[in-house]
Amino acid sequence: MSSKVNAKYGISKLAKREERLAYKLVLPALIVLALVAFYPLSQVFYASFTDRTFASARETNFIGFENYKRLFGITIKELPPIIDEETGLQQIDEFTGELEFVAPFRILPRNPRYNELSRFNFFGKKYVIGARDPDFLRSIGNTLTFTFFSVILETILGMIIALTINSKIKGKGPMRAVMLVPWAVITVVSARMWQWMFFPTRAGFFNAFFDRIGLTDGSTGFLTDVALQMPAIIAVDVWKTTPFMALLILAGLQTIPSEIYEAARVDGASKPRQFFSMTLPLLKPTLAVALIFRTLDALRAFDVFHVLLGGRRYSMASYSYFELINNRNMGYSSAIGVVIFFIIFIFAFLYIRFMGVDKDE
Amino acid sequence: MNKNLKNILGKVGLYSLLVVIVIYLLFPFYWAVNSSLKNENQLMMTPATFVPRDFDGNFSPTFENYKSALTDSQFLRGIVNSTIVAFSVTLLSLIIGAFAAFSLGKLRFRGKRTTLYLILAMTMFPQVTVLSGLYAVITAFNLSARLSMIFSYMIFTLPFTTWVLTAFFKALPVEIMESAQVDGATPFQTFRKILLPLTAPALVTTGLLAFIQSWNEYLFALTFTSIDPGARTIPVAIALFSATHARQEPFGEIMAGAVIVTIPVVILVLIFQKKIVSGLTAGAVKG
Numbered sequence: 001m002s003s004k005v006n007a008k009y010g011i012s013k014l015a016k017r018e019e020r021l022a023y024k025l026v027l028p029a030l031i032v033l034a035l036v037a038f039y040p041l042s043q044v045f046y047a048s049f050t051d052r053t054f055a056s057a058r059e060t061n062f063i064g065f066e067n068y069k070r071l072f073g074i075t076i077k078e079l080p081p082i083i084d085e086e087t088g089l090q091q092i093d094e095f096t097g098e099l100e101f102v103a104p105f106r107i108l109p110r111n112p113r114y115n116e117l118s119r120f121n122f123f124g125k126k127y128v129i130g131a132r133d134p135d136f137l138r139s140i141g142n143t144l145t146f147t148f149f150s151v152i153l154e155t156i157l158g159m160i161i162a163l164t165i166n167s168k169i170k171g172k173g174p175m176r177a178v179m180l181v182p183w184a185v186i187t188v189v190s191a192r193m194w195q196w197m198f199f200p201t202r203a204g205f206f207n208a209f210f211d212r213i214g215l216t217d218g219s220t221g222f223l224t225d226v227a228l229q230m231p232a233i234i235a236v237d238v239w240k241t242t243p244f245m246a247l248l249i250l251a252g253l254q255t256i257p258s259e260i261y262e263a264a265r266v267d268g269a270s271k272p273r274q275f276f277s278m279t280l281p282l283l284k285p286t287l288a289v290a291l292i293f294r295t296l297d298a299l300r301a302f303d304v305f306h307v308l309l310g311g312r313r314y315s316m317a318s319y320s321y322f323e324l325i326n327n328r329n330m331g332y333s334s335a336i337g338v339v340i341f342f343i344i345f346i347f348a349f350l351y352i353r354f355m356g357v358d359k360d361e
Numbered sequence: 362m363n364k365n366l367k368n369i370l371g372k373v374g375l376y377s378l379l380v381v382i383v384i385y386l387l388f389p390f391y392w393a394v395n396s397s398l399k400n401e402n403q404l405m406m407t408p409a410t411f412v413p414r415d416f417d418g419n420f421s422p423t424f425e426n427y428k429s430a431l432t433d434s435q436f437l438r439g440i441v442n443s444t445i446v447a448f449s450v451t452l453l454s455l456i457i458g459a460f461a462a463f464s465l466g467k468l469r470f471r472g473k474r475t476t477l478y479l480i481l482a483m484t485m486f487p488q489v490t491v492l493s494g495l496y497a498v499i500t501a502f503n504l505s506a507r508l509s510m511i512f513s514y515m516i517f518t519l520p521f522t523t524w525v526l527t528a529f530f531k532a533l534p535v536e537i538m539e540s541a542q543v544d545g546a547t548p549f550q551t552f553r554k555i556l557l558p559l560t561a562p563a564l565v566t567t568g569l570l571a572f573i574q575s576w577n578e579y580l581f582a583l584t585f586t587s588i589d590p591g592a593r594t595i596p597v598a599i600a601l602f603s604a605t606h607a608r609q610e611p612f613g614e615i616m617a618g619a620v621i622v623t624i625p626v627v628i629l630v631l632i633f634q635k636k637i638v639s640g641l642t643a644g645a646v647k648g
């Protein structure tokens with residue numbers, strides 16, 4: 001046996017040993033992830049095709065796509081006008097002065113049951129959109145609205161805060177510490193703090209404040225008024241998560257060499273010009289990652305919705321929880337989980353595709 | 362002169378913006394402290410006051426809310442449960458994560474890229490999705506509520522710790538391993554005796570973040586403790602905090618509880634400020 005072969009043999013033996021050790025060390029992590037994520041995920045996929053109930057001994061049946069049909073079952077029907085038999089004209093409501101139509105529940109199918117989601121006018125005719133589960137479809141709308149506005153506001157505010165701290169000022173250290181305070185507060189706790197500030201009498205901060213500046217009469221129900229629920233809940237989320245955005249953007253800003261700004265100044269580029277043609281493009285990779293994190297986080301929002309709005313308005317996650325725990329519909333809740341999974345997957349895919357996150361690796 | 366004036370105005374504008382930002386970030390917390398020092402009558406006083414006042418307008422704080430929060434068994438049990446759960450999750454994910462990270466960062470083996478991408482993808486995994494499936498696993502293993510939380514929280518702490526620690530291991534120079542190997546140390550000895558001590562700062566950072574994430578978790582905690590109220594963690598206890606005999610929600614006590622659980626975390630965060638920022642931004646920012 002020549003020494004060359006021997007050496008080669010030795011190396012490959014070492015490499016084998018290294019590989020075996022590597023597998024042994026990765027294995028525990030993979031087992032845990034399999035148990036907490038992949039196996040449950042497969043269970044959820046399976047259960048979404050059944051009528052399994054939560055914490056009960058009832059028999060489980062395979063029902064195919066029934067859960068999904070129920071989630072997305074939608075229909076549009078025309079609402080016929082109510083005709084006054086004497087005059088032959090459409091009846092007009094005495095109090096509101098509006099034309100009267102047949103009530104939606106008379107028009108919408110009953111087996112399975114469809115409930116009103118919304119109404120619209122089209123070429124002078126009135127239509128109603130019925131859904132088998134309007135609460136679920138609304139929860140998708142709520143979650144997307146919540147995600148869109150909170151992520152945009154957080155990014156803009158985070159950018160302003162990061163740029164302010166990054167400019168030549170004293171006290172950067174303390175500022176960074178202050179920024180971490182909202183981040184460190186438990187989400188449920190921050191929801192409770194804001195719930196108290198939103199209190200519907202002038203004992204609550206916002207009502208006292210808006211009354212003082214003469215904007216309202218001081219008895220606004222921020223969390224009960226349908227038009228104000230979303231803005232209120234977005235405000236809570238923006239307060240809580242802007243620091244995270246600001247910290248990421250700040251770290252990104254600090255990697256930009258200051259020389260390029262000096263060069264731009266010499267060339268006479270204005271501040272806004274510098275921002276849009278230098279800072280923003282250079283921040284793109286950082287912003288992309290921050291946006292992904294925040295968007296995926298916002299899409300699965302549960303805490304703020306559950307604590308502040310309870311059963312009045314759902315996010316996808318809080319609706320899934322509601323169906324599982326309150327209604328004990330494990331199969332149905334699993335189907336919602338699957339839908340959430342795909343929606344988040346699509347968002348992650350689109351972001352990575354269009355923001356070019358994978359390109360700079 | 363003109364330029365000077367512009368400079369000064371710019372500075373004034375900048376610092377006023379800074380003040381606005383600080384007020385925005387701290388005000389809700391200030392309001393919680395303020396409200397926690399008010400008694401039931403002061404809380405319902407309209408308009409709300411910026412400090413606790415009696416009817417003559419004199420400053421008169423009360424510590425009653427803190428007393429009742431600290432004697433509330435639900436709340437105290439919540440603190441104990443949260444501490445147990447968060448510590449266990451942190452410890453477990455650091456140990457398991459460090460093993461995997463060493464392997465992924467420093468050893469050569471087939472399937473490494475796939476494993477790395479898998480773990481990166483896992484950091485984006487939507488936990489809500491598996492809520493009902495996890496429940497099935499937990500009933501199958503017959504886990505107690507506390508163990509269920511410890512077990513299930515690893516779905517978000519483990520990918521994160523593994524990912525960040527892998528980056529740290531990768532950054533350590535190869536020469537350290539090679540010289541240890543020359544001295545006859547096995548890869549595992551190198552890991553335990555040389556690399557692990559070197560990554561101690563990274564362990565503290567990721568551990569802290571994992572701890573805060575677990576301390577914060579609400580959805581799993583709420584679900585898994587629904588049948589065992591004794592295992593409720595702090596977020597659940599605070600969300601479900603209700604008075605035993607008042608008609609109103611006891612916001613004074615809730616605010617006192619909020620302040621009590623927030624202050625330790627804020628202190629911890631302020632001490633480890635720099636580490637947390639570097640941990641949060643690790644991976645997100647190159648350079």
